[in-house]
Amino acid sequence: MKDFRTPHTLVTGGAGFLGSHLCDRLLAEGHEVLCLDNFFTGSKQNVRHLAGEARFELIRHDVTFPLYVEVDEIFNLACPASPIHYQEDPVQTTKTSVHGAINMLGLAKRLGARILQASTSEVYGDPRVHPQTEDYWGHVNPVGLRSCYDEGKRCAETLFFDYHRQHGVPIKVARIFNTYGPRMHPNDGRVVSNFIMQALSGTPITLYGDGKQTRAFCYVDDLIEALLRLMRAPREVTGPVNLGNPSEFTVRELAERVLELTGSKSEIRHEPLPSDDPTQRCPDISLARRVLDWEPRTPLDAGLKLTIDYFDDWLRRTPGKTR
Ligand code: NAD
Ligand code: UDP
Numbered sequence: 001m002k003d004f005r006t007p008h009t010l011v012t013g014g015a016g017f018l019g020s021h022l023c024d025r026l027l028a029e030g031h032e033v034l035c036l037d038n039f040f041t042g043s044k045q046n047v048r049h050l051a052g053e054a055r056f057e058l059i060r061h062d063v064t065f066p067l068y069v070e071v072d073e074i075f076n077l078a079c080p081a082s083p084i085h086y087q088e089d090p091v092q093t094t095k096t097s098v099h100g101a102i103n104m105l106g107l108a109k110r111l112g113a114r115i116l117q118a119s120t121s122e123v124y125g126d127p128r129v130h131p132q133t134e135d136y137w138g139h140v141n142p143v144g145l146r147s148c149y150d151e152g153k154r155c156a157e158t159l160f161f162d163y164h165r166q167h168g169v170p171i172k173v174a175r176i177f178n179t180y181g182p183r184m185h186p187n188d189g190r191v192v193s194n195f196i197m198q199a200l201s202g203t204p205i206t207l208y209g210d211g212k213q214t215r216a217f218c219y220v221d222d223l224i225e226a227l228l229r230l231m232r233a234p235r236e237v238t239g240p241v242n243l244g245n246p247s248e249f250t251v252r253e254l255a256e257r258v259l260e261l262t263g264s265k266s267e268i269r270h271e272p273l274p275s276d277d278p279t280q281r282c283p284d285i286s287l288a289r290r291v292l293d294w295e296p297r298t299p300l301d302a303g304l305k306l307t308i309d310y311f312d313d314w315l316r317r318t319p320g321k322t323r
């Protein structure tokens with residue numbers, strides 16, 4: 001029988017990197033958690049430690065298909081996030097963002113549930129405004145290799161706001177900037193996981209382009225705190241709201257930090273810059289500071305150390321991998 005005092009929360013993409021940390025936090029705060037995933041990039045391993053928890057349920061499901069469950073709130077995180085994964089089947093990536101949003105919004109509408117969308121800084125494309133504020137409309141290539149992700153996420157934002165205006169669905173749209181931490185996919189080609197894996201295994205650090213492009217890296221615990229604050233914010237706080245760390249680093253600086261923290265002797269090897277790779281990206285988080293009273297607390301070195309420990313352990317546990 002449904003317990004009406006405990007919030008029932010659906011996390012789509014719950015077996016992924018961010019989703020699994022979100023499930024941990026929700027359970028720690030007493031929620032019933034329904035974790036949904038098709039395991040495209042996520043894995044059961046990420047939530048295995050929750051298997052014995054009575055308030056946790058894992059279901060294999062693809063958000064591009066309708067879903068009939070009873071919950072109070074929905075965190076819609078399902079979508080591959082790294083370029084090599086989302087470009088593997090670009091049509092499915094757009095379907096996940098667009099059909100997935102329609103289905104989850106339809107579910108929220110039927111239930112009167114709050115729904116949060118994990119959107120992305122990629123909606124700004126290769127930005128001409130710096131740092132990016134939420135009122136900037138972006139500079140996005142609609143027909144490039146990244147478009148399946150960028151335009152899919154932009155369309156999902158449109159759907160969220162139309163369901164809000166047309167049907168009164170209580171929405172929250174988070175524009176997430178580069179986030180890193182334990183349980184990132186070791187082979188997803190993202191810069192933090194690549195550099196740490198390369199440094200730990202003594203292989204060359206692959207620096208794309210001249211390494212002067214910038215990113216701002218947010219530690220996962222800080223980001224999860226922001227998602228929870230956004231979901232709990234008053235109804236009129238719909239977003240879109242930028243969530244990320246406003247400390248900007250060049251990718252070369254990141255490589256140097258990883259080399260120093262791991263004590264690795266890996267050399268830096270230059271490789272070509274991928275197409276449509278944004279040259280500068282950094283969030284303006286004034287809105288999040290104001291409406292969520294939130295800002296990241298974890299300095300880059302501290303977050304990198306925790307992530308290095310995770311990958312070090314992962315390499316030791318994984319047969320055939322060398323440390
Ligand atoms: P991830 O790849 O680890 O997690 C995504 C999860 O969604 C995976 O578990 C995957 O199996 C699942 N999934 C994919 N397609 C699905 C489908 N059709 N149906 C059901 N499940 C599906 O990535 P992440 O870094 O945890 O990202 C989570 C969300 O946050 C994504 O929506 C991503 O776009 C967004 N985001 C992440 C970052 C970041 O830096 N990590 C930045 C911006 C936005
Ligand atoms: N939907 C769902 N679960 C629900 C309600 C709806 O998965 O509990 C899906 C269903 O596939 C539907 C979509 O959400 O097509 C959009 O729902 P909406 O009510 O907006 O529109 P409909 O297509 O039903 O007119």
Ligand code: UDP
Nearest residue numbers: 178189190191192194206207208213251277
């Ligand atoms: N990058 C790099 N070497 C790598 C992986 C990525 O130099 O092995 C660069 C990439 O070109 C980009 C930045 O690091 O400029 C961040 O890339 P990532 O794919 O992590 O995230 P996104 O481009 O989506 O911000």
